[in-house]
Amino acid sequence: MRYTFAPLEGVTGYVYRNLHRRWFGGVERYYMPFISVGQSRSFSPREWQDFCPEHNESGDLVPQLLGKDAEGFIWAARELRALGYREINFNLGCPSGTVTAKGKGAGFLTRPAELEAFLDRIFSALEGPISIKTRLGYAAPEEFSALLELYNRYPIAELIIHPRVRQDFYRCAVRMEAFEAALRHSRNPVGYNGDLMSLSDCAAVEARFPSVTSLMLGRGLIADPAFLRPEKRTRERLQAFDEALYEGYRTMFGNDRNAIMRMKEVWYYHIHLFEGGEKLAKRLRRTTDRVEYCAAVQEIYRTLPLREHAVQGWTG
Numbered sequence: 001m002r003y004t005f006a007p008l009e010g011v012t013g014y015v016y017r018n019l020h021r022r023w024f025g026g027v028e029r030y031y032m033p034f035i036s037v038g039q040s041r042s043f044s045p046r047e048w049q050d051f052c053p054e055h056n057e058s059g060d061l062v063p064q065l066l067g068k069d070a071e072g073f074i075w076a077a078r079e080l081r082a083l084g085y086r087e088i089n090f091n092l093g094c095p096s097g098t099v100t101a102k103g104k105g106a107g108f109l110t111r112p113a114e115l116e117a118f119l120d121r122i123f124s125a126l127e128g129p130i131s132i133k134t135r136l137g138y139a140a141p142e143e144f145s146a147l148l149e150l151y152n153r154y155p156i157a158e159l160i161i162h163p164r165v166r167q168d169f170y171r172c173a174v175r176m177e178a179f180e181a182a183l184r185h186s187r188n189p190v191g192y193n194g195d196l197m198s199l200s201d202c203a204a205v206e207a208r209f210p211s212v213t214s215l216m217l218g219r220g221l222i223a224d225p226a227f228l229r230p231e232k233r234t235r236e237r238l239q240a241f242d243e244a245l246y247e248g249y250r251t252m253f254g255n256d257r258n259a260i261m262r263m264k265e266v267w268y269y270h271i272h273l274f275e276g277g278e279k280l281a282k283r284l285r286r287t288t289d290r291v292e293y294c295a296a297v298q299e300i301y302r303t304l305p306l307r308e309h310a311v312q313g314w315t316g
C-alpha cells in the first residue's frame, strides 16, 4: 500500500515536509497545499516559496492546483512541470466558503457542465499525469454517481476520494458505503483519504477495500508524525522534531510571533498524541511569547504521557 501525506494549507508547507521526511518519513509522497490559479498567470511570492526547488528536498512531491479557469490551470501545470514536477493534483474538495462561493474546490462540483468543459480542456492540452482529490458531492453523496460518470471519461492518474460532501466540512462520520460504491464503479485508480488515526485504521480500510491504490493521511499524521514509524515515536525524537520545526519557522518568518502562530496550528492536532493535554493546549493557545511558548512545550514533554497513537480530539 502506498501511503501519502495530505496537503494541509497553513500546516504542511516546505518546512514541515522537509523536516517530517528527515525525522520520521514513512510516506512515499507529499502533496503540497493548494496553489490558486486564475487569470493572472503568476504565482504569489508565498506560493513560489513553497514549491520552488531550492526549498524542497528531493522525493516524491505533488503540487496541487485549485481553480476553475482551464487556461490558468494549463499555464500553472506547465510552469510546475518545467521545474521538474511530474504529477499535478487538482483540488475538487476544498469546503471553505470563500473558495466554494467562487465555484472552486468543492464548489466546482455543483457545476457539472463547466467542470466537463474544464476537464476536456486540461486533459486534451496537457500530457503527463493529473490526479484529482474530490469529495462525494456538495450537498449529498447521491451526487457522486453523475460525478463519477464524468471522471470515468478521463485518464485520471488517481482519484483520491475524501468520502464526505462539502456540507459535512470535516464533521460527521466518513461515508464508507458511498466510498465503496465509488470504488466499485471507478475506471481510474482510487485513493482513500479521511480520518485515518492509527495503523489499525489503515489496515481495516486496506482489508475492506483491497483495490485502493493509496491511503492519504492528514490530521492523524500531524497529530502523530511517527504514525508510520512507531519505532521512532520517542519523547526525545518528537521533542527534537518540534524544536527543529519551530526553528525552521523562525528562520522562514524571521520572527517568533509568526513561528509561534504556525506551531499552534501544528499543536492543534499534535496535542492529541498526549494524554490529558487539554490544560496545556489552552495555555499554548494563549501564548504569543517565545519564553512562554517554550515553557508550555517543555511542560507537555515533562508531564504528559505519550499515547500509542493520537486520538481525534479536535473539532475541525
Ligand SMILES: Cc1cc2nc3c(=O)[nH]c(=O)nc-3n(C[C@H](O)[C@H](O)[C@H](O)COP(=O)(O)O)c2cc1C
Pocket: 006, 007, 008, 009, 010, 011, 032, 033, 034, 064, 091, 093, 094, 133, 162, 193, 194, 195, 196, 216, 217, 218, 219, 220, 316
Ligand atoms: C487546516 C487544513 C488545511 C487543508 N488544506 C488542504 C489543501 O490545501 N488541499 C487539499 O486538497 N486539502 C486540504 N485539506 C484537507 C486534507 O488534505 C484532508 O483531505 C482532510 O484533512 C481529511 O483527511 P484527514 O482526516 O486524514 O485529515 C486541509 C484540511 C485542513 C484541516
